[in-house]
Amino acid sequence: MRDKPGATAVPLSLPRPRLPRLPRPARPRLPGRRTVLKLLVLGVLATAFAAQAVGALLPHLPLLLAATAGSLAAEAVLYRWQRGMVSLFAKSHADVTVRHVLRDLLLVVGLLRLGEQHREGVYAPLVAALLVFYGLHWAIQAVSVLVRRTRTLPVVTRNIDASALRLTPAPPLLLRRPGHRLAVFGLPATAGLLATAATDAPVWGAAGLGLSLVAAVTGLCALLTRLLPGRRPAGEREVLDWFEAWLAEYRPTVGLYFSGGASSAYQANMWLEPLARLEGRPVIVLRERFMVQRIAATDIPVVCLPKVSTLMRLEHSTLRVLLHPSNSGKTSQVLRIPTIKHAFVNHGESDKLSSCNPYAKAYDEVWVAGPAARERYALAEVGVEDKDVVEIGRPQLDAVRPHGGPPAPGAFTTVLYAPTWEGWDGNPGNTSVVEAGEHLVRALLADPEVRLLYKPHPLTGSVDPRARAADLRIRELVRAANRERVGPRPAPAAGAELARRTAELDRLTAPGFRAAADQAERMLRRPAPEPGREGAVARAAAAWEEAYWASLPEWEHQVVTDARPPLYACFNRADLLISDVSSVISDFLASGKPYAVANTSGLAEDGFRKAFPTVVAATVLTPDGSGVPALLDAVRHPELDELAGERAALALRLLGPADPPSQERFAAAVRSLCATAGEHRARMAERLATEVPVPGPRRGAGALPRASAAPEPRDRV
Structure with a gap:
């Protein structure tokens, strides 16, 4: 849901000038x-x-x-x-x-x-x-x-019974x-x-x-x-035979393919729930061994295939479609499998380069949320044909609750400040943390009726030390403001309830491995989950969120940096979002609530709105934060909100229509591409049967004969 690390903001119509960096006088830094x-x-x-x-x-x-x-x-x-x-x-x-x-x-x-x-x-x-x-x-x-x-x-798994591999606890x-x-x-x-x-x-x-x-x-x-x-555990040959037997028995139809670094696991995790709600037999395909434990709690079978030779065994399986939430160097390896169709689903959409990357033309189809993304690809001219773009909405946004109206009289106005990170190119317009963050936070904290939720991007400060320093100063501002506030605190029972809910959620989601466990032992200790566990996790997570917010004073500002509560839970608590040009804005539009964007690009407001379509329905804030009081008035008094209609129109352009629901459109796209893959396999099998020499799957490995030896799964995906 956050922008892909390395993605940089790129306008679709106007050039974006860089602000000149003025030299700052060097200040002596004392060691920490x-x-x-x-x-x-x-x-x-x-x-x-x-x-x-x-x-x-x-x-x-x-x-x-x-x-x-x-x-x-x-x-x-x-x-x-x-x-x-x-x-x-x-x-x-x-x-x-x-x-x-x-x-x-x-x-x-x-x-x-x-x-x-x-x-x-x-x-x-x-x-x-x-x-x-x-x-x-x-x-x-x-x-x-x-x-x-x-x-x-050679194969690492989760949620699969691997007892046949003679696994034992690690030394x-x-x-x-x-x-x-x-x-x-x-x-x-x-x-x-x-x-x-x-x-x-x-x-x-x-x-x-x-x-x-x-x-x-x-x-x-x-x-x-x-x-x-x-x-000893089973040898390589035996493990590979076991894996092929599992593929033949499970008969997967659609999979999520992911490869990346440790900090990028969120890009795959956001697609777990939509994938689990599909009909058929989903599977998650990973390439890095460490990523097996980074994938969030799910009942979907997980297989990690580090070697290309092992990955190619998917060619012989019933797997017909792979979904790709991100691009990586290892993506090209799986694209070589001719019996599988590939769809790029991305991990969030914004007015940034990652949302119209030229690499997308390597996939069979590109699945986007709404018409705006289709237009973005057309304007970018990166080789993605319009016929290959499919609008599916954002099925993850089912968790975002719609706008329930302005805050009640006398209640606090909850403002979520969720800036993105600084990116790799050092452009000052990437993030508002450096040039505007402190000014915006001071202006918000100056209003006694505001409750601030500050949720910075996890990568903030990973490239520019100024961003890290600004982030620390903002956190100190929040702590100082809390020290000056006095108000009632929740009863001790609220803390006890949170502890109980936390223990329950940890019991359902924690791996439960001893510190000395290695991957082989984790495969042994983590067989296929019991039926209904995923539903129990969802109910426990919802109960935990309610207990979490109930355990906090309503007047207290919060710095939210842990994995829980997630960003969408903060959406549901906020009356207003302040962010940067990022996918956070697009997702927040599903709520219908007001939002603002800090303009640190150096462009005039008109040029800023034209360069970034997601800003069309936003209140644009200058780096000094002078527009915050008027913005808060518009949130508290709907008659002053002149952008409500534009937000609804922009949500339709960015996210697509609400009917049919996004999950249904997502499932329909999967069924359609699976059917296309099935037709392709049938044509290839027919050609091979008549010995027509055409370029296609390798015959030496018996690709199509092995894949077609068993009938295709009858499950609808």
Whole structure:
């Protein structure tokens, strides 16, 4: 529902000038608290190693003991409170393994230096035992890699019974992470050597090393048993045969294809509910293994096919249509399957380049919300023919409630400020956060009858640090305004109800896996869901939203950044939206409520409206926020709202008619394209049967014969 990362606003009629950036005087920036803590931990660790080296070489026993203890304490702080520093050390080739080896090496040097005149023969076995321990550590690491390879399956699934693949729980996380393993297994050895240095009693070092050796041998044996034939999961050939058998049994008809980064999962998640409401047998096809867990709670079967060779097995299946909510580099791979028809459905529409991307011409059809998108493609001249554009509306917007009228007298006017992010090109018109955000928020907070909901785009500040700084200042303005407000708070029962609803929703949607679970174990623990679970999740989510808003004071401003409540829930609570040129505007039009757009493009208002059709029915705000009071008056007094008729007309152009409902138009488009795919398969099968040499599906793999060996599904999609 938010614009695709990387999308930039592009006018359809007028050029968009860039505002010149004036140089700002440099201001000294003091390091933040987190930076100070990181530098402190780094300084303590470096000082401890330096002091340990000095203590070992002199030798100086008190210094050696103190430095070693300080080094161990710094490691504990590092793993408990400064996890970000762990990856920084790893990138600098100073990971926990290197640090641990260096710490033990300096202890050994200190021991040999302290006992160089009379105890070399006593300490030599300790050194040998330490070397054996490190040899076992590397052996465990090598075996853990082999075990991980046997558990990396060519297909990853969710909501599918995979018990036939002989899956087992994953080995303990400690055995799979070399840094953690060495820190835990090697701690007794380090402590024993430290005690030996302090007391000159080799028995402590021997005891510590003995414990470490026992732990290492036990871990190695535990991993070796995972390589036994009876403990391994199914091999690649067996898994692929199982997957083809599942395809033949499930007989999918329509699928959602998605590939992208971790932050882009929302683009697929917004299509889960419309897909689940289709007749037939839907499936979700992913390409990245990590994305399997990023897909929201759903009863639809999920399959992840990382390799192209595995992906091509869909050619032999009954799958007829794939829907694409976004473009990616791996999209071209699935477009090569000739037995499947492909439709681009996008993840939101706005006056931005992503809504009329030239890549769209690669699909069989492009499905848009309303006539405005059809016109957008025609004006953009990117190669998408009008006959291939299908208007389906926005089935996701069923969750947006229609306008119920102005706020009641004496009630707060709820304003949702939902700006988009800054984009990749640095154009100041992409987001209002930098140049207008603080002014708009100050103007809203100055009205005592306003309740502000601030919901920034998740990627705000990911490119431009000025956007991140402005976002933080806006949040502080909201917190400061709340400190100055006084009002009644909900009864404790409201908080208890929210906790109960949260626990219920988490129980239905949380994966429930232990921290050490890998993908194979998740496949084992997450079979096909029970019938009706998806409906239970929807009811629990609706109950949670009601409990969430009831638990908050009506007068209190809110900064909404978590996944819950979703954007559409904020739509339903708001009387007014203030946003930028983005798909948020198009979706909000389904409510019929007033909305405003901040103009930071540098264009005059008339040019701004002509360049961006979604602004036609909006109140255009200048960056200084001077138009906010008049805007609020129009929201509270409908007789002053001169844009109601234009909003209705624009909603019709952007989202299409309300009748028939969007879900019905979406289902009709799926049925039509499935029928087209079926006719194409029939023609290809007929041609192959008569041995007419035409370009088409590969005959060597038996594509069409295998696909047509079983009759097409009779379910209507």
